[in-house]
Amino acid sequence: GENVEQHPSTLSVQEGDSAVIKCTYSDSASNYFPWYKQELGKRPQLIIDIRSNVGEKKDQRIAVTLNKTAKHFSLHITETQPEDSAVYFCAARGRDDKIIFGKGTRLHILP
Amino acid sequence: DAGVIQSPRHEVTEMGQEVTLRCKPISGHDYLFWYRQTMMRGLELLIYFNNNVPIDDSGMPEDRFSAKMPNASFSTLKIQPSEPRDSAVYFCASSAPGGGRGTQYFGPGTRLLVL
Numbered sequence: 001g002e003n004v005e006q007h008p009s010t011l012s013v014q015e016g017d018s019a020v021i022k023c024t025y026s027d028s029a030s031n032y033f034p035w036y037k038q039e040l041g042k043r044p045q046l047i048i049d050i051r052s053n054v055g056e057k058k059d060q061r062i063a064v065t066l067n068k069t070a071k072h073f074s075l076h077i078t079e080t081q082p083e084d085s086a087v088y089f090c091a092a093r094g095r096d097d098k099i100i101f102g103k104g105t106r107l108h109i110l111p
Numbered sequence: 112d113a114g115v116i117q118s119p120r121h122e123v124t125e126m127g128q129e130v131t132l133r134c135k136p137i138s139g140h141d142y143l144f145w146y147r148q149t150m151m152r153g154l155e156l157l158i159y160f161n162n163n164v165p166i167d168d169s170g171m172p173e174d175r176f177s178a179k180m181p182n183a184s185f186s187t188l189k190i191q192p193s194e195p196r197d198s199a200v201y202f203c204a205s206s207a208p209g210g211g212r213g214t215q216y217f218g219p220g221t222r223l224l225v226l
Binding site: 034042043044045046049089096097098099100101102103104 | 144153154156159166167202214215216217218219220
C-alpha cells in the first residue's frame with residue numbers, strides 16, 4: 001500500500017517569510033495529493049490539492065508542486081501570517097483508493 | 112448543508128465500558144471514513160465505506176472495534192470493551208462520488224477519554 005513521509009515535523013518561520021513542507025510517497029500509481037490544515041482543537045480542512053497530471057497549483061499565498069518522477073510533493077506558503085500557525089498534513093491517494101496521511105508538520109509563525 | 116455531524120463531541124468513560132460514536136455524512140456523499148488521531152500515531156484511517164459497504168477495515172486496531180453503516184446517512188463506530196489506550200480524537204469524514212472522491216470533509220470529531 002501507499003506510504004507517505006512528511007518533513008519537517010516542526011517548522012518555525014518569521015512572520016512574512018516563506019514556509020515549505022515536503023512529502024514523499026511510495027506508490028507510483030498515486031494520482032491525487034491533498035493538503036489539510038488543522039488548527040488547535042479543530043478538524044482537518046482541505047486547503048489545496050493537486051492531481052498527477054499537473055505539476056504546480058497556486059491559490060493566493062499557497063502553492064503546491066508535484067514531481068512524479070521523484071515521487072515527492074511540497075507545500076509552499078509565502079508571506080506567512082500568524083493565522084497560518086497550525087498543523088499541516090499532506091496525503092496521497094494510492095491505487096487502492098485509500099487516502100494515506102503524512103504525520104503532520106506543526107508550523108509556528110513567529111512575530 | 113450542515114457538514115459532517117458527529118456525536119457525542121466529548122465522551123468520558125471507564126475502562127471496560129462500551130462506547131458508541133456516531134456520524135452523519137454530508138447528504139449525497141457516498142464515501143465515509145473513520146479516523147483516529149493521537150499525538151503519537153497521528154491521523155490513522157480505521158475503516159471506510161462506499162455506498163454503505165465496508166471496503167477496507169485493515170486499519171481497525173483489533174476486534175474490540177467495529178463499525179457499521181446501516182444507511183447512507185448514518186454510521187457508528189463501536190468500541191467494546193474500551194481501554195485507556197483507546198483515548199483519542201475520532202474523526203468521521205465523507206467525500207462525494209466521482210472525481211471528488213479524494214476531497215474529504217471532516218466532522219468536528221469526538222474526543223474520547225477512557226479512564
